Amino acid sequence: MTKAKLPRLQTSHLAEPIRRAMKAARMRPVAKACHRNASSIVMQGEVTLFYVEGIVDVGGSLIAHAWVRDEHGTDHEVTLDPSRGPVVIVEVVAVLDAAAVAARVLRDGTFALGADVHAAEERLRRAR
Numbered sequence: 001m002t003k004a005k006l007p008r009l010q011t012s013h014l015a016e017p018i019r020r021a022m023k024a025a026r027m028r029p030v031a032k033a034c035h036r037n038a039s040s041i042v043m044q045g046e047v048t049l050f051y052v053e054g055i056v057d058v059g060g061s062l063i064a065h066a067w068v069r070d071e072h073g074t075d076h077e078v079t080l081d082p083s084r085g086p087v088v089i090v091e092v093v094a095v096l097d098a099a100a101v102a103a104r105v106l107r108d109g110t111f112a113l114g115a116d117v118h119a120a121e122e123r124l125r126r127a128r
Contacts, residue, residue, distance in 0.1 A: 018068065018076045021047040034079035035111035038066040039101050041078060051101045053112070054092040055121050059085050062128075064121045066112065069095065093120050 014022075018041070022028065025044035029037040035053070042051040050069040055062055058080060065087075068076050077087050096104070105111060 013082050015076060017047050017070060021049055029078045034066040037079045038068050039105060039111040041068050042098050042101050045098060051096045052092060053094045055090045055124055057088040057090050062121055062124050090124060091120055
């Protein structure tokens with residue numbers, strides 16, 4: 001069984017430091033891989049970035065999601081296609097620096113935090 005390739009995303013809308021970090025990480029974001037995309041970009045080490053995980057609203061749907069934050073506190077969407085409409089941050093569950101992301105990946109073998117974010121997602125869905 002062959003694994004289907006996920007579509008690569010456009011990156012022209014991203015700020016220059018984010019594009020530079022992606023180049024340093026030798027990666028382009030892949031659709032439906034927000035945790036891996038954000039983790040890889042944060043761990044590259046050339047640009048100081050933070051991994052952010054939380055809940056976003058995209059077109060009225062709440063989703064658990066990961067993105068990056070620069071050293072000035074500006075959030076950058078690196079996975080969702082900007083043509084889908086605005087991504088509204090509903091709740092931030094965690095903000096991790098590169099060392100914490102690398103330690104988590106080595107310790108847990110996963111890019112996502114998991115339970116905390118999904119619990120927040122469920123709580124917000126019930127509140128709607």
